[in-house]
Amino acid sequence: MSTTVADTTQPAERQWSPLVGSALLARLAARAAVAEPSETITVEAPFTGERLGEVPKGSSADVSAAVARARDAQREWARWPVAERAELLHRFYDLVTARSREICDLVQLEAGKARRDAFEEVLDVVTKARHNAHIVAACLHPKRRQGAIPLLTRTRELHPPRGVVGIISPWNYPFTLTVGDAIPALVAGNGVVLKPDSLTPYSALWAAEAMAEGGMPEGLFAIVPGSGAELGEALIDAADYITFTGSTATGRIVAAQAASRITDCAMELGGKNPLLVLPDARLGPAVRGATNGICSSAGQLCVSIERVYVHDAVYDTFVPRLAESLRNVRLGAQLDFSVDMGCLIGPDQLAKVTRHVDDAVAKGAEVLAGGRARPDLGPYFYEPTLLAGVTEDMTVCREETFGPVASVYRCASVDEMIARANDSEYGLSSSVWTRDARAGRAVAERLHIGAVNINDAYAAAWASASPMGGFKTSGLGRRHGRAGLLRFTETQTVAHQRIAHIDTPPFLTHGQYAKVLGLTVRVFRHIPWID
Numbered sequence: 001m002s003t004t005v006a007d008t009t010q011p012a013e014r015q016w017s018p019l020v021g022s023a024l025l026a027r028l029a030a031r032a033a034v035a036e037p038s039e040t041i042t043v044e045a046p047f048t049g050e051r052l053g054e055v056p057k058g059s060s061a062d063v064s065a066a067v068a069r070a071r072d073a074q075r076e077w078a079r080w081p082v083a084e085r086a087e088l089l090h091r092f093y094d095l096v097t098a099r100s101r102e103i104c105d106l107v108q109l110e111a112g113k114a115r116r117d118a119f120e121e122v123l124d125v126v127t128k129a130r131h132n133a134h135i136v137a138a139c140l141h142p143k144r145r146q147g148a149i150p151l152l153t154r155t156r157e158l159h160p161p162r163g164v165v166g167i168i169s170p171w172n173y174p175f176t177l178t179v180g181d182a183i184p185a186l187v188a189g190n191g192v193v194l195k196p197d198s199l200t201p202y203s204a205l206w207a208a209e210a211m212a213e214g215g216m217p218e219g220l221f222a223i224v225p226g227s228g229a230e231l232g233e234a235l236i237d238a239a240d241y242i243t244f245t246g247s248t249a250t251g252r253i254v255a256a257q258a259a260s261r262i263t264d265c266a267m268e269l270g271g272k273n274p275l276l277v278l279p280d281a282r283l284g285p286a287v288r289g290a291t292n293g294i295c296s297s298a299g300q301l302c303v304s305i306e307r308v309y310v311h312d313a314v315y316d317t318f319v320p321r322l323a324e325s326l327r328n329v330r331l332g333a334q335l336d337f338s339v340d341m342g343c344l345i346g347p348d349q350l351a352k353v354t355r356h357v358d359d360a361v362a363k364g365a366e367v368l369a370g371g372r373a374r375p376d377l378g379p380y381f382y383e384p385t386l387l388a389g390v391t392e393d394m395t396v397c398r399e400e401t402f403g404p405v406a407s408v409y410r411c412a413s414v415d416e417m418i419a420r421a422n423d424s425e426y427g428l429s430s431s432v433w434t435r436d437a438r439a440g441r442a443v444a445e446r447l448h449i450g451a452v453n454i455n456d457a458y459a460a461a462w463a464s465a466s467p468m469g470g471f472k473t474s475g476l477g478r479r480h481g482r483a484g485l486l487r488f489t490e491t492q493t494v495a496h497q498r499i500a501h502i503d504t505p506p507f508l509t510h511g512q513y514a515k516v517l518g519l520t521v522r523v524f525r526h527i528p529w530i531d
């Protein structure tokens with residue numbers, strides 16, 4: 001990504017695919033909530049390094065204006081019947097499924113990922129739209145709660161929207177991690193102002209266009225592309241809730257800024273996710289699962305696998321099969337399902353992956369598969385890589401690589417596998433392979449990790465309706481399911497005291513009242529159905 005002083009010369013007319021060309025990209029760029037752009041962001045196509053297009057670069061004033069407009073629109077939106085807000089998500093679902101080829105092309109072009117990974121994003125987004133449309137009424141419906149004085153206090157728990165939600169998102173899943181979080185925020189009754197990563201702004205702009213076509217009120221869902229530090233601060237200043245997805249390093253800055261303003265936030269951060277192959281695992285599926293976990297989105301997936309712990313009993317069979325499977329992964333830039341893996345996002349990511357592998361090799365690690373860039377395919381292609389003999393002094397041992405690189409370790413026992421899997425500052429996702437479901441669940445209970453996939457690499461937990469998020473430095477808060485919707489609401493308690501208010505009655509002294517209460521408390525001890 002580079003920024004240049006506004007230059008009206010748009011890239012030459014070009015049709016990147018039958019459905020995505022300069023006209024669509026210019027139309028999407030015009031949707032950015034930027035008033036008078038003085039600068040633009042040049043977006044590259046990672047497959048070739050060519051200039052894909054230009055989007056306006058927003059300023060902190062644009063963020064403040066977008067939040068103000070979203071706040072105005074939100075007041076009306078919050079009054080819409082919940083069923084009508086949900087209906088809008090159903091229309092969005094229909095639009096995305098009808099135009100899935102276009103958005104798949106766009107995601108591939110701006111993120112450099114394989115078709116199967118782009119399709120996974122589309123599937124994830126439509127599933128979220130449908131799921132949130134179905135659960136929103138039950139989530140927001142007021143709930144009766146136990147009152148302070150049984151029968152005399154009527155207490156209800158309400159969930160009004162936060163107001164305007166600020167979303168800061170990374171480049172690795174430009175559709176899922178932008179509109180995927182906007183969906184529950186919007187249907188809960190909020191406005192949303194989203195700052196996408198400058199490397200991949202188009203998918204979020206496409207989502208905003210589809211939402212508008214579906215009937216989303218003007219200004220309610222705004223996209224402001226631009227610098228993280230500048231726009232991030234303005235967004236945290238103005239929004240009522242922040243959801244951030246990105247690196248742990250940036251997450252610390254964003255969380256500190258949100259804390260200083262007493263703004264609630266969720267942090268979806270980095271990982272160094274382990275995969276455990278137990279001695280009774282079915283090795284064929286485990287090899288395929290590990291390959292998928294290492295190579296999805298070229299390893300640029302927060303829940304991808306970077307550490308593989310294999311029980312001694314199966315190490316000598318499993319590891320050569322995994323290495324062979326990784327060597328057979330088909331790399332390419334085709335906008336169809338004919339390849340398995342795309343490329344890295346750009347030069348910084350290529351440099352980081354190369355540095356991690358070269359450092360490990362220089363310090364004695366063995367390359368069992370891959371270990372090199374593939375400039376013959378495109379500027380940022382890197383082969384799926386498996387390393388053995390990785391030791392503590394190697395950067396790849398503990399740091400997140402965020403590329404198609406995993407280290408494999410031989411373990412003498414399941415206890416050792418669990419201890420090593422837990423020995424990380426991160427705790428985002430994990431994968432456990434065993435024929436014995438009960439043993440798998442027992443291992444899961446001992447892992448200090450937010451998501452545990454038994455006999456799957458990552459998708460089983462991610463795609464479920466159960467909350468998703470990290471332990472330790474992998475994050476704060478949870479997305480998905482009811483918790484993922486309710487985080488975009490405040491919790492309000494409305495207690496209606498009937499007959500007498502809670503105070504010493506005029507016919508008793510404070511001491512007599514205390515005695516009555518003391519007696520009541522002792523009696524209640526024996527009435528278990530009153531909490």
Ligand code: NAD
Pocket residue numbers: 168169170171172173177195196197198226227228229230231232233245246247248249250251253254267268269270271301302400402428470474475
């Ligand atoms: P990043 O932290 O560099 O950037 C993420 C976003 O933050 C971008 O939009 C960026 O512009 C913005 N930003 C940068 N500096 C900022 C600042 N000072 N204030 C506010 N915003 C700022 O992360 P990245 O490299 O784009 O993404 C990769 C990382 O994201 C990896 O560590 C990966 O594990 C993590 N990730 C986590 C999840 C999850 O669900 N836990 C999902 C995807 C990615």
